[in-house]
Amino acid sequence: MLTPTLALRSLANRRLATSLTVASIALSVALLVGVEAVRRGVREGFAGTIRNTDLIVGARGGSQQLLLSSVFGIGSPAGSMTWKTYERWSKHAAIAWTIPISLGDSYRGFRLIGTTPEFFERYRFRDDGRITLASGRLLAGESDLVIGSMVAERLGLRLDTAIAVTHGLRGEGIADHDHHLFTVVGILAPTLTPVDRSVFVTLEGITAMHEDPEEEHEEDRANRKDAAGAPQAHSHDAEQESITAFLAGTQNRFESLGLQREMNTDVTEPLTAILPAVALTELWNSIAYAEDGAQIISGAVLLVGLLGMLVALYSTLEERRREMAILRSLGAGPRRIASLLVFESGVLSAAGAVAGMAAAYAVIIAGRGVAEQRFGVWIQVAAPGTLEWAYLIGVVVAGLLVGLLPAWRAYRNALADGLTVRL
Amino acid sequence: MTPTAERAVVFSDVRFRYRTGSEVLSVDRFEIGTGERVFLHGPSGSGKTTLLGLVAGVLPATAGRVEVLGRALGDLRPSERDAHRGVHIGYLFQLFNLIPWLSVEENIGLPCRLHAARRARLPGGSIERAVAQLAERLAIVPLLGQRVNELSVGQQQRVAAARALIGAPRLVIADEPTSAIDTDLRDRFIELLFSQCAEAGSSLLFVSHDLSLSARFDRSVSLPAINRVTA
Ligand SMILES: Nc1ncnc2c1ncn2[C@@H]1O[C@H](COP(=O)(O)OP(=O)(O)OP(=O)(O)O)[C@@H](O)[C@H]1O
Ligand SMILES: [Mg+2]
Numbered sequence: 001m002l003t004p005t006l007a008l009r010s011l012a013n014r015r016l017a018t019s020l021t022v023a024s025i026a027l028s029v030a031l032l033v034g035v036e037a038v039r040r041g042v043r044e045g046f047a048g049t050i051r052n053t054d055l056i057v058g059a060r061g062g063s064q065q066l067l068l069s070s071v072f073g074i075g076s077p078a079g080s081m082t083w084k085t086y087e088r089w090s091k092h093a094a095i096a097w098t099i100p101i102s103l104g105d106s107y108r109g110f111r112l113i114g115t116t117p118e119f120f121e122r123y124r125f126r127d128d129g130r131i132t133l134a135s136g137r138l139l140a141g142e143s144d145l146v147i148g149s150m151v152a153e154r155l156g157l158r159l160d161t162a163i164a165v166t167h168g169l170r171g172e173g174i175a176d177h178d179h180h181l182f183t184v185v186g187i188l189a190p191t192l193t194p195v196d197r198s199v200f201v202t203l204e205g206i207t208a209m210h211e212d213p214e215e216e217h218e219e220d221r222a223n224r225k226d227a228a229g230a231p232q233a234h235s236h237d238a239e240q241e242s243i244t245a246f247l248a249g250t251q252n253r254f255e256s257l258g259l260q261r262e263m264n265t266d267v268t269e270p271l272t273a274i275l276p277a278v279a280l281t282e283l284w285n286s287i288a289y290a291e292d293g294a295q296i297i298s299g300a301v302l303l304v305g306l307l308g309m310l311v312a313l314y315s316t317l318e319e320r321r322r323e324m325a326i327l328r329s330l331g332a333g334p335r336r337i338a339s340l341l342v343f344e345s346g347v348l349s350a351a352g353a354v355a356g357m358a359a360a361y362a363v364i365i366a367g368r369g370v371a372e373q374r375f376g377v378w379i380q381v382a383a384p385g386t387l388e389w390a391y392l393i394g395v396v397v398a399g400l401l402v403g404l405l406p407a408w409r410a411y412r413n414a415l416a417d418g419l420t421v422r423l
Numbered sequence: 424m425t426p427t428a429e430r431a432v433v434f435s436d437v438r439f440r441y442r443t444g445s446e447v448l449s450v451d452r453f454e455i456g457t458g459e460r461v462f463l464h465g466p467s468g469s470g471k472t473t474l475l476g477l478v479a480g481v482l483p484a485t486a487g488r489v490e491v492l493g494r495a496l497g498d499l500r501p502s503e504r505d506a507h508r509g510v511h512i513g514y515l516f517q518l519f520n521l522i523p524w525l526s527v528e529e530n531i532g533l534p535c536r537l538h539a540a541r542r543a544r545l546p547g548g549s550i551e552r553a554v555a556q557l558a559e560r561l562a563i564v565p566l567l568g569q570r571v572n573e574l575s576v577g578q579q580q581r582v583a584a585a586r587a588l589i590g591a592p593r594l595v596i597a598d599e600p601t602s603a604i605d606t607d608l609r610d611r612f613i614e615l616l617f618s619q620c621a622e623a624g625s626s627l628l629f630v631s632h633d634l635s636l637s638a639r640f641d642r643s644v645s646l647p648a649i650n651r652v653t654a
Binding site for chain 2: 002006009010012013014322323325326327328329330331332333334335416418419420
């Protein structure tokens with residue numbers, strides 16, 4: 001018990017140097033833990049983009065393409081499926097509910113989603129988050145239009161504004177469907193999901209929008225067929241005859257996998273079905289190399305922090321040689337003297353690790369509001385996971401190891417100096 | 424001649440060299456009797472501190488036999504030598520005797536905290552009481568609560584003496600403890616040291632340049648006279 005007491009007294013005597021060393025370690029630990037926590041938070045936020053939906057089904061194509069186009073509004077869908085196919089699957093015994101989605105148009109850069117009012121009821125994000133209205137009402141008629149919070153903010157749209165929607169996904173004004181005007185009837189509350197960047201109309205609205213002079217339509221369709229290399233999502237004519245994709249909930253979660261296989265192998269119409277949770281994880285992993293860079297940088301910072309501690313401990317050695325000789329004269333062995341230094345470095349690194357962890361979480365909790373508002377990123381604050389604990393233990397162990405070098409020097413000095421008190 | 428066990432220190436044909444240097448000491452015979460007060464002198468660099476290191480068991484003899492308080496240090500393991508020193512020897516440095524990050528009181532009590540056997544020799548095993556008693560005798564009671572770096576050199580030496588004397592070590596070693604204090608203070612300090620050693624029955628090995636002190640000791644030894652290595 002004497003070694004810890006002595007080491008602590010010695011550290012307390014050098015308060016300024018001690019706190020600076022602890023602060024530098026804390027800083028690097030905070031960075032390491034912070035990067036990890038943010039990474040995990042963003043990943044969990046990302047994984048929570050769509051919940052409750054067991055399957056997303058679209059025309060035969062890549063699963064990432066389906067996920068990106070249907071959930072994130074990125075890229076174009078692989079194609080469309082017939083309404084008949086949709087109806088057939090929605091009546092499948094294992095399926096509890098389905099929501100059709102029709103994509104392919106945009107409004108001033110924000111994508112248009114044609115769907116049923118049920119979409120807002122079924123859609124869940126993160127921990128049972130629901131889409132709620134900030135103002136107005138949800139979809140009812142074919143001229144109704146509901147916008148996500150970001151759309152409202154960026155475009156400064158208010159309720160009751162009448163707008164024309166762009167045919168196709170890019171640009172504006174080239175081929176506006178201005179014969180069919182929509183009216184903003186509802187503005188959604190922020191969800192920090194792609195919903196915020198979406199514009200919703202009913203399927204009937206989509207159909208009505210495309211009921212224009214045939215020739216323009218044909219020409220359009222031909223153009224877009226070229227661009228996307230596949231038939232477009234919404235070649236509706238007078239009747240609703242096709243959709244882009246549909247979301248589905250199963251009667252029993254465990255049937256999702258079986259259903260997915262059934263849909264993927266169905267020969268009537270070639271489809272691709274994905275499990276959103278699985279596809280989201282795949283997507284995340286495919287872009288995850290970016291996080292490695294952050295990890296490497298924070299690891300390097302930690303290394304610098306530990307080296308700083310080594311320098312701090314090592315530089316005190318010369319001036320402490322006197323003190324070591326006194327301890328030697330009092331019967332302290334060279335081992336005791338070495339262990340004092342190792343204990344000191346252990347205390348420094350442990351204090352730094354704990355302070356750094358606390359600081360990281362404090363900053364995340366305080367700063368996530370800003371991240372939410374400024375960057376629209378949801379950061380899930382989770383209790384420290386195994387990786388964080390491993391970091392903590394790793395830092396303390398590394399600190400002890402770093403302390404071994406000055407300790408070894410002190411050990412050697414203690415043996416070589418005798419009782420010569422060097423100044 | 425008194426049997427070995429009754430002598431505090433016996434050197435027989437001891438040689439010593441630092442790992443890095445040439446031979447410093449070669450002493451055929453050097454003894455200190457139990458309760459004897461020995462004055463050791465010699466010019467700077469003649470090896471006085473080195474000899475004390477051998478007695479204390481901090482430096483191992485390169486050859487020969489060093490016996491301290493009835494134990495041949497060469498036969499002990501390093502850790503046993505450290506314990507032997509901690510329990511039975513009180514050591515006083517010339518300067519900078521105190522550990523700066525401990526209070527006066529903690530400095531005095533430290534040898535007993537480091538070695539249970541030293542503590543066991545205190546009356547009632549109470550460090551606080553032993554510290555209080557020594558402080559009383561050395562007139563440093565008002566200093567007990569003070570920070571070490573707030574003390575004068577003379578005060579520091581008395582605190583160091585209290586630490587060397589606590590638990591009545593059987594051998595007290597002092598390496599020029601008075602060289603930094605004035606004559607008046609020096610005389611009183613030596614009186615205190617003598618009376619405490621006498622009370623505890625401790626032997627005293629006292630190193631100094633100052634030959635005027637030698638008359639007060641039982642015996643005066645010149646290191647160059649017993650050391651065959653000439654500087
Ligand atoms: N730790 C050491 N390593 C190597 N050589 C040393 C060491 N300590 C002392 N010496 C050498 O041993 C010799 C004797 O030194 P020592 O300190 O014993 O002399 P001293 O008689 O105590 O001198 P002083 O009166 O100045 O204190 C010197 O030549 C010194 O250079
Ligand atoms: Mg000396």
